[in-house]
Amino acid sequence: MSDDAKTRTPAIEGWFRMDEADPALLGTRCTRCKTYYFPKESSFCRNPRCSGSEFEEVPLSRRGKLWSFTNNCYAPPLPYVAPDPFEPYAIAAVELAEEQMVVLGQVVKGVGVEDLKAGMEMELVLGTLYEDDDKEYVVWNWRPVA
Amino acid sequence: MADEVAVLGVGMHPWGKWGRNFVEYGVAAARDALADAGLEWSDVQFVAGGDTMRNGYPGYVAAATFAQALGWNGAQVASAYGACATGAQAVATARAQILAGLCDVALVVGADAAPKGFFAPTGGDRPDDPDWLRFHLLGATNPIYFGLYARRRMEAFGATELDFAKVKVKNSQHGYTNPNARYKKTFTIDDVFASPMVSDPLRLLQICATSDGGAAIVLSSMEYARKRTTDPVRVAAVSTVTPQFPQTIIEMPNFSTDSAVSEPIPDTPFKDSIAQVAYEQAGLGPEDLSLAEVYDLSSALELDWYENIGLCNPGDAEKLLNDGDTTIGGRIPVNPSGGLGCFGEAVPAQAIAQVCEVTWHLRGDAGDRQVEGANVGLTINQGLFGHGSSVILKK
Ligand SMILES: [Zn+2]
Numbered sequence: 001m002s003d004d005a006k007t008r009t010p011a012i013e014g015w016f017r018m019d020e021a022d023p024a025l026l027g028t029r030c031t032r033c034k035t036y037y038f039p040k041e042s043s044f045c046r047n048p049r050c051s052g053s054e055f056e057e058v059p060l061s062r063r064g065k066l067w068s069f070t071n072n073c074y075a076p077p078l079p080y081v082a083p084d085p086f087e088p089y090a091i092a093a094v095e096l097a098e099e100q101m102v103v104l105g106q107v108v109k110g111v112g113v114e115d116l117k118a119g120m121e122m123e124l125v126l127g128t129l130y131e132d133d134d135k136e137y138v139v140w141n142w143r144p145v146a
Numbered sequence: 147m148a149d150e151v152a153v154l155g156v157g158m159h160p161w162g163k164w165g166r167n168f169v170e171y172g173v174a175a176a177r178d179a180l181a182d183a184g185l186e187w188s189d190v191q192f193v194a195g196g197d198t199m200r201n202g203y204p205g206y207v208a209a210a211t212f213a214q215a216l217g218w219n220g221a222q223v224a225s226a227y228g229a230c231a232t233g234a235q236a237v238a239t240a241r242a243q244i245l246a247g248l249c250d251v252a253l254v255v256g257a258d259a260a261p262k263g264f265f266a267p268t269g270g271d272r273p274d275d276p277d278w279l280r281f282h283l284l285g286a287t288n289p290i291y292f293g294l295y296a297r298r299r300m301e302a303f304g305a306t307e308l309d310f311a312k313v314k315v316k317n318s319q320h321g322y323t324n325p326n327a328r329y330k331k332t333f334t335i336d337d338v339f340a341s342p343m344v345s346d347p348l349r350l351l352q353i354c355a356t357s358d359g360g361a362a363i364v365l366s367s368m369e370y371a372r373k374r375t376t377d378p379v380r381v382a383a384v385s386t387v388t389p390q391f392p393q394t395i396i397e398m399p400n401f402s403t404d405s406a407v408s409e410p411i412p413d414t415p416f417k418d419s420i421a422q423v424a425y426e427q428a429g430l431g432p433e434d435l436s437l438a439e440v441y442d443l444s445s446a447l448e449l450d451w452y453e454n455i456g457l458c459n460p461g462d463a464e465k466l467l468n469d470g471d472t473t474i475g476g477r478i479p480v481n482p483s484g485g486l487g488c489f490g491e492a493v494p495a496q497a498i499a500q501v502c503e504v505t506w507h508l509r510g511d512a513g514d515r516q517v518e519g520a521n522v523g524l525t526i527n528q529g530l531f532g533h534g535s536s537v538i539l540k541k
Contacts, residue, residue, distance in 0.1 A: 011283060012273065035392075036405035039276075047408055048391050067396075068301060070293025070345045076285035077266035079278060091284060093294050093396050100406040102396050104284060113346045118301035129283065139283055 011129045011137040015039060017059060018138065023126045024059035025103065025140055031056055036099040060103070063145065064094040066120040067102050071113050081130035081137075088112070092142040094122045108143040121145040148427040151244045152371030152378035153539065154364045155183025156502040159257070161328040161359035161489045168201050171360030171495070172208070172257030173215045179253070179362040184374065187216050190364070191249035194236040196256025196494030197227040199268070208494065209236075212255045222249070229529030230441065231386065232256060233361070233497025237537060238384045240365050250370040256494035257360030277399040277530075284401070288443070289353050291398045293345030296446035300347065303461040305449065307347050309468070311338040313445035314352050314487055316473055321484010323514045326499070328357050329488050352445040357490030361498035363505070379508045381501075382522075383427035383538040389416040398530040417454040420534035421526055425456075428522075428538040432456035435478055436520035437507055439500040441527035442485040452480065455526055474515060482507065482515045497535050500525035504539045 010018050017024045027038035030045040032052030038060060045052035071090040075082035090107035107116070108127055127141035157178025159171040172195075180187055195209030204211040209223035222243075226235035233256045240252035266287075272278040280286040299305040318333040333351060341351040371378045389397075390412040392404035397416075414422055425431050432455060440451035449463035457478055458466045466472055472480040483489070483503040486496070504523035506512040526536040 012279070030408075033408040035408040038402045039279075046391065046404070049409060068294040068298040070290055070297055070348075072285050072287065072290065072345060073343045076281060076287050078269075079267065079271070079282040080285040081282075082285070089285075091286060091290055091294070100392075100394075101403050102394070103402040104286060104396065106284060113297075118298070 006131060006134060006136045008136045008138050011139045016126070016140045018126070020126055023124055023140065024062055025124065027058055027060050027099070028055035029058045030054070036060065036101060038101070038103060061096045061098045062124045064096040064103070064122055066116060066118050066122050067093040067095045068118060069093065069107065069113055069116045083130065090116065092116070092122060094142050105140050105142045108141045111144060115144065148383060149245050150368055150380040150382055151241050152366050152368055152380055153501070153505050154185065154366050154371060154374070154378060155179040155181070156505045157182055157362045158326045158499055158502055159360035160326045161357040161492060164358045166259065166358070168198055168257045168259040168358070168360070169204060169211055169215050171259070171358060172212045172255045172362065175257065175360035175362035176212060176216060176253060176255050179364050183364040185251065185364060188219055189251050190219065190221050190253045192240060192243050192252040193221050193223045194240040194252060194254045195223065195225045196232040196236045196498065197225050198258045198494050199227070200261060201259055208255070228386070228533035228535070229531060230491070230493055230527050231497060231529030231533035231535035232494040233499070234384060234386055234527070234535030234537060235533070237363070237381070237498065237501065238386050241381055241384055244365060244367050250367050252365045253362060254365060254498055255360070255362040256498045258492040258494055259358045260356035260492060276401070280399045280401065286399070287345070288398060289345040289348060291396070292353065292444035292447060293348050294396065295450060296347050296444060299446055299449060303464070305446070305464050308335065309449070309464045310347065310352055310446045311335050312467055313442065313448045314338050316467070317442065317481050317485045317487040320474055320482050320515055321488030324484050324488060327484050327488040328490050348444050348446065354443045354486040355490035357492045359489070359492035359495050359499070361495040361502055363498060363501055377541065379505045379539055379541060381537060382430065382540045383424040383536070385420050385424035385427065385534055385536040387419055387423050387534040388532045390419070393532070397532070416534070417450070417528060420528065420536045421455040421524065424524065424536040424538050428540070430522060430538060430540070434522045435524055437479045437482055437504065437517045437523045439483060439485070439503050439523070439525045440480055442481060442487055443491070445487065448480065448485065451526060455524060474517060479517045482512065482517055497525065497527055497537070500527070501537050501539065508539055508541045
């Protein structure tokens with residue numbers, strides 16, 4: 001098996017739709033008060049004025065506006081699995097209009113803080129978080145909309 | 147207005163990287179605080195300990211650990227943890243015991259021996275723990291969150307990297323003669339800009355290190371204090387509030403904010419509410435402050451606190467800084483101790499150390515860094531997982 005034929009597998013199960021062409025974060029929504037949750041809430045609604053305990057799984061908006069951003073110039077400690085040599089990467093906080101929430105994510109490789117500006121439209125894509133001998137572990141990324 | 151308790155004594159073990167057991171630092175600070183109060187350990191009826199998560203079981207039962215090390219005296223104990231707000235949780239517990247009439251004299255102690263480098267989660271696979279997951283899935287270290295806040299100030303208010311560097315320079319000038327500080331050195335703007343970028347726009351010199359250290363205070367009822375001293379410093383407020391739903395500012399260690407679709411966003415954001423509740427308890431406002439000790443986990447974060455505690459409107463913190471208002475000698479000195487920039491963070495001791503510093507100023511005992519004529523001081527910080535921490539002290 002060659003390197004580019006490695007199996008792609010989610011770095012965490014159930015947090016996002018593993019569809020390269022149409023990825024989405026997977027949250028839940030309280031069926032009573034309609035509050036969104038990411039990561040998923042599935043036991044008791046955290047809205048203090050809601051007694052809901054039933055949730056439906058929902059894909060979150062794939063696009064949002066950049067609230068803020070920064071980067072890791074040094075490799076984070078374990079349990080982050082950092083490549084050697086380490087390449088700095090950016091992290092974005094993106095506001096989703098429909099859900100009225102801000103969600104963090106790594107920014108796609110090749111896009112640095114110098115390319116970012118608050119208010120930019122960002123979209124969700126899938127990227128590789130780390131890999132081992134036979135698998136690539138996939139996570140969601142934010143990417144500026146071209 | 148809440149009832150008051152007296153600060154009879156304060157003590158600290160200097161911050162540093164001493165490589166010894168945290169219990170030593172706590173006991174040294176406790177002995178200093180007792181001596182400062184003119185009390186014996188045997189006079190203490192209640193011990194509130196600030197827990198440390200990085201020093202094994204003794205750290206989880208800190209109050210009993212310190213009580214045993216001081217020599218069992220039968221005192222009642224309570225140990226508290228609230229991340230960076232741990233010290234305030236311990237102060238709140240001791241104060242409540244006194245105000246409830248359950249004891250007259252309480253000792254509050256926090257100490258830590260910290261590992262090198264970034265704060266990282268403790269070992270093992272814990273895919274249900276958001277603090278583990280933020281490292282694993284994002285590499286979202288603490289400086290990542292500080293970097294997001296700092297960049298937000300630049301994007302929303304036009305703050306500059308120079309503004310952030312000036313906070314570091316100011317605090318180093320405040321704290322370099324502080325005998326309890328770890329970094330006894332003044333830094334220049336050039337020094338800051340020459341230090342490596344960690345999480346853009348924050349450089350190494352602008353991000354708080356982790357330190358060893360210990361701090362302690364002796365609290366008593368006002369009645370008990372009046373028999374021993376004429377004019378004790380008093381605790382006028384302790385705020386340990388949590389956020390209101392929906393919390394719409396991204397916080398460590400979360401992946402997202404609350405969704406605001408179902409409930410209105412609270413009028414007062416969380417960090418503002420920490421101070422607001424303290425002001426309400428004390429019957430005081432920002433205009434009454436002589437000084438403030440705020441949690442400069444990053445240089446930029448200090449500017450956020452100016453606004454959160456009501457020193458100025460959102461977006462005006464850079465002006466306050468650049469006008470010299472928050473420098474010793476200015477209108478409202480902030481972090482006369484030198485802040486975390488001079489200390490590094492000894493998590494469970496830090497909020498207690500803030501109280502020690504304000505107490506010295508209110509007594510006129512702060513030496514080179516004395517804020518002249520100080521009458522009222524506020525401490526504030528925030529611990530991850532929604533822990534507010536603010537103490538107001540007055541003469
Ligand atoms: Zn609900």
